Amino acid sequence: MHKALLVVSITFLFQQSGAGQSLFKLKPNKFHYEEVKFEDLIKRYFEKEMNPLSAFEGIYSVSCVITKRGRNFITGMENERIVQRKDNYARVAIIKDRPSSSRDYLEVSLSYREADKYPIIGEFNVLSEGRGLIYNHFEPDGSSLSFSMKSDSEIMDGEYSVMEGNKTITYKLSYLRIYPKSPSITLNME
Numbered sequence: 001m002h003k004a005l006l007v008v009s010i011t012f013l014f015q016q017s018g019a020g021q022s023l024f025k026l027k028p029n030k031f032h033y034e035e036v037k038f039e040d041l042i043k044r045y046f047e048k049e050m051n052p053l054s055a056f057e058g059i060y061s062v063s064c065v066i067t068k069r070g071r072n073f074i075t076g077m078e079n080e081r082i083v084q085r086k087d088n089y090a091r092v093a094i095i096k097d098r099p100s101s102s103r104d105y106l107e108v109s110l111s112y113r114e115a116d117k118y119p120i121i122g123e124f125n126v127l128s129e130g131r132g133l134i135y136n137h138f139e140p141d142g143s144s145l146s147f148s149m150k151s152d153s154e155i156m157d158g159e160y161s162v163m164e165g166n167k168t169i170t171y172k173l174s175y176l177r178i179y180p181k182s183p184s185i186t187l188n189m190e
């Protein structure tokens with residue numbers, strides 16, 4: 001009898017003081033922890049001091065222009081037209097891969113359609129001179145496209161061309177580094 005009375009008294013006190021709500025009735029999905037998004041983790045990685053960043057690591061905004069070039073059937077003159085232009089359509093992180101890997105850098109999408117997935121959508125290999133790259137872009141169907149890339153401190157440009165009939169289709173990619181900016185980091189050209 002005394003135990004039952006004690007339990008009822010404690011329950012009543014918790015309900016009256018409001019403590020019962022915070023102890024027993026937590027709202028789902030309401031956390032009081034500091035949250036870090038994946039992009040913030042990548043930024044923290046790039047701010048590391050133990051190893052200087054390589055020249056290509058960073059977060060980039062990607063733009064693309066697709067052009068078709070061919071001869072006009074009637075006039076025979078060569079013409080070129082822009083088929084599609086996508087400005088700043090993706091955000092990606094380019095990160096140096098493990099030393100044992102066959103690729104030098106990997107590209108992770110930060111703007112994938114599923115918020116909790118960060119697929120590797122490409123890989124980079126540095127040419128022997130250090131100013132150029134070979135970029136393999138992975139398509140969702142499993143195919144890949146190889147781009148020749150050139151780089152300066154803030155921008156990487158790449159191009160891929162394919163012949164379809166008597167027309168040449170050219171894909172031009174532009175990567176603009178948005179984080180970290182060059183003056184605030186020491187670049188290591190590995």
